[in-house]
Amino acid sequence: MTLKDALAKLESLADEKTHARNAKNGAKKQFGVKLGDIRALAKKIKTDHELGLALWKTGNLDARLLATLVVKPKSLSKNEIDAMVRSATFAQLADWLNSYVVKNHPDKEALRERWMVADDPWAARAGWTLTSERVAKSPEGIDVPALLGRIESEMGGAAPEAQWTMNSCLVSVGIHLAKHRKRALAIGESLGVFRDYPTPKGCTSPFAPIWISEMVRRQG
Numbered sequence: 001m002t003l004k005d006a007l008a009k010l011e012s013l014a015d016e017k018t019h020a021r022n023a024k025n026g027a028k029k030q031f032g033v034k035l036g037d038i039r040a041l042a043k044k045i046k047t048d049h050e051l052g053l054a055l056w057k058t059g060n061l062d063a064r065l066l067a068t069l070v071v072k073p074k075s076l077s078k079n080e081i082d083a084m085v086r087s088a089t090f091a092q093l094a095d096w097l098n099s100y101v102v103k104n105h106p107d108k109e110a111l112r113e114r115w116m117v118a119d120d121p122w123a124a125r126a127g128w129t130l131t132s133e134r135v136a137k138s139p140e141g142i143d144v145p146a147l148l149g150r151i152e153s154e155m156g157g158a159a160p161e162a163q164w165t166m167n168s169c170l171v172s173v174g175i176h177l178a179k180h181r182k183r184a185l186a187i188g189e190s191l192g193v194f195r196d197y198p199t200p201k202g203c204t205s206p207f208a209p210i211w212i213s214e215m216v217r218r219q220g
Contacts, residue, residue: 001045003054010062013037022061027090030061035092038062042069049075061090068096073104081105082114085126091161094122098129109134121159128165132172144173144180152187167193167208174212181216185209 001009011031019032045051045066052071055063076084081102088094102108108130115127134142147169155166167188174184188208199205204214 001048001051003051003058006041006045006051006055006066007058007060007063009041010038010060010066013041022090025090027061029059033062033065035065038065039069042066045070047072056084061093064088064093065096068093068100071101073101074106076101076105078105078107078111081107081111082123085115086120086123089122091164094125094161095129098126102126102130103133121161124159124162125165128162128169132165132169135169135172136176139177144177145183148173148180148183148187152191155193156191163193164206167206170208171211171215174208175215175219181212185212188212 010033013033014031015034015037016032018034019030022030022032048070049072052067052069055067055070058064073081084097085094085102088097102111105111112127112130112134115123116131118124118127131142131147135144135147151166151170155163155170158166170184170188174181174188177184185208191208194206194208197206204211
């Protein structure tokens with residue numbers, strides 16, 4: 001599929017409600033394609049790294065979402081990944097990029113360390129996302145008390161883009177590291193971040209104490 005064909009297909013899938021919702025959340029250059037339709041198109045294309053790069057360069061939200069599903073993470077350099085992360089200034093796009101590209105990159109640990117001290121909120125978002133994954137899967141080598149201390153001192157005043165994944169990292173500590181659960185719960189309670197966040201029916205509250213307690217309960 002050529003870039004022209006892919007863009008034409010995305011435009012044909014435009015949905016008015018999706019476009020309005022994206023615009024409300026800050027998207028400017030977009031068609032307004034439902035995420036499920038983008039996934040279905042990616043399934044047809046499969047992996048096409050060059051097309052993915054071309055889609056990303058358009059700056060179109062839907063094209064960039066599609067790009068995260070068709071590029072080859074291992075074919076991107078650390079600097080290319082870094083540039084992509086810093087330019088993905090829309091939450092859904094940032095999260096797809098982190099989930100489908102960044103987490104599958106061979107240099108993600110080096111990138112995590114770079115982003116954990118970055119001033120850019122989108123880079124910080126990616127850094128905290130990777131740290132949350134490290135805590136859950138391979139916490140060895142992470143100074144958890146220092147990590148919790150940083151969350152305690154920084155999360156309350158963090159940029160919204162980074163605050164969400166800092167909170168997720170706090171929750172990851174509380175769920176997976178029983179030794180540090182009590183402190184994680186106390187930090188979440190004292191900060192009160194996302195305490196009043198509206199939670200859709202059937203979803204777990206993003207308020208850390210509730211989220212941690214519910215997931216630990218489910219684990220039995």
